[in-house]
Amino acid sequence: MGGGGRGARAVAQATGIDDAVDRATEEAIVRALESPGVERALARVVERAADEGSVSRLLDSEALERALAQALDSELVDRLWDRLLASEEAQKLVERIAAAPEVRAAVAMQGVGLVEDLGRQVARVSARLDDAAERIARALLRRPRRAAPTDRVGFVTRLLAFAFDVGLLNLIFIASTALIAFVLSAVFGDPDGPSAHAIALGGGAWILGIGAYLLFFWTTIGQTPGMRLLGIRLDAGDGERRLGFRQALRRLGGFALSFVAFDLGFIAILFSDRRQGWHDRIAGTVVLHDARGLRAPWSEPAAEPAAGWSPDASPPGA
Numbered sequence: 001m002g003g004g005g006r007g008a009r010a011v012a013q014a015t016g017i018d019d020a021v022d023r024a025t026e027e028a029i030v031r032a033l034e035s036p037g038v039e040r041a042l043a044r045v046v047e048r049a050a051d052e053g054s055v056s057r058l059l060d061s062e063a064l065e066r067a068l069a070q071a072l073d074s075e076l077v078d079r080l081w082d083r084l085l086a087s088e089e090a091q092k093l094v095e096r097i098a099a100a101p102e103v104r105a106a107v108a109m110q111g112v113g114l115v116e117d118l119g120r121q122v123a124r125v126s127a128r129l130d131d132a133a134e135r136i137a138r139a140l141l142r143r144p145r146r147a148a149p150t151d152r153v154g155f156v157t158r159l160l161a162f163a164f165d166v167g168l169l170n171l172i173f174i175a176s177t178a179l180i181a182f183v184l185s186a187v188f189g190d191p192d193g194p195s196a197h198a199i200a201l202g203g204g205a206w207i208l209g210i211g212a213y214l215l216f217f218w219t220t221i222g223q224t225p226g227m228r229l230l231g232i233r234l235d236a237g238d239g240e241r242r243l244g245f246r247q248a249l250r251r252l253g254g255f256a257l258s259f260v261a262f263d264l265g266f267i268a269i270l271f272s273d274r275r276q277g278w279h280d281r282i283a284g285t286v287v288l289h290d291a292r293g294l295r296a297p298w299s300e301p302a303a304e305p306a307a308g309w310s311p312d313a314s315p316p317g318a
Contacts, residue, residue: 127154127289154269237286
């Protein structure tokens with residue numbers, strides 16, 4: 001019987017009968033599934049299951065949860081994920097997301113927010129130091145204390161902002177001079193190092209650089225990077241945020257005069273009711289707290305700070 005069965009199977013394979021039977025069986029199953037009767041039967045089963053809440057019970061069953069967990073932990077799913085992540089379409093999707101303006105703006109604002117928080121904390125401390133330094137100076141001259149708070153910026157905050165600007169300018173100056181010195185030494189060779197004339201020329205260039213630095217920021221945005229970090233700005237005295245070039249030149253001249261006079265022009269800020277130094281009086285400017293600070297590009301501009309504003313107060317509209 002075994003030999004007869006094997007022989008019959010061999011004959012069927014040789015003549016193609018088995019393939020014909022398989023195709024006929026497959027075609028019969030497909031026709032049966034596509035028949036209207038099977039379609040109506042499946043529709044009735046689904047409707048009855050939905051009516052009786054079988055689908056909800058199936059979704060809430062622990063057996064389905066275990067089956068899904070096993071499927072997700074299978075090697076097949078891992079291979080599918082690897083193929084998906086390695087596909088060219090996935091790479092294009094990542095590139096499109098990274099290049100989106102919203103994503104770039106969000107990433108940029110994360111860094112801006114960190115700098116803003118740092119500047120706000122320093123501004124709070126420096127504002128208190130402004131008041132303390134002013135009280136000490138007024139006590140030394142036996143002058144009465146300030147009766148009401150002011151929106152003018154004091155000596156300590158302005159000193160910190162200027163120190164930040166000087167540090168930033170020094171970094172730029174050192175980097176540029178180091179590059180120039182490297183190029184000159186490579187081309188001409190100078191084993192003896194820089195001469196006295198080169199040092200004097202560098203000092204003059206530094207003075208011109210800081211003057212150009214101050215003029216540029218005063219006349220363009222009304223505040224230097226150090227002032228922006230601490231949330232302060234210049235006021236031209238006529239409601240304008242930016243100074244005109246002539247007014248900026250007068251302020252720069254007063255700045256130099258205050259410096260060569262053993263910094264007496266800057267110390268005058270401590271004794272002035274409007275917290276003005278010599279350079280402010282010469283140019284007719286004041287330095288105010290800027291409540292707007294650093295904001296996202298899509299945010300609404302805040303109102304100007306009112307009198308009596310301090311860094312501890314919430315910005316208008318907050």
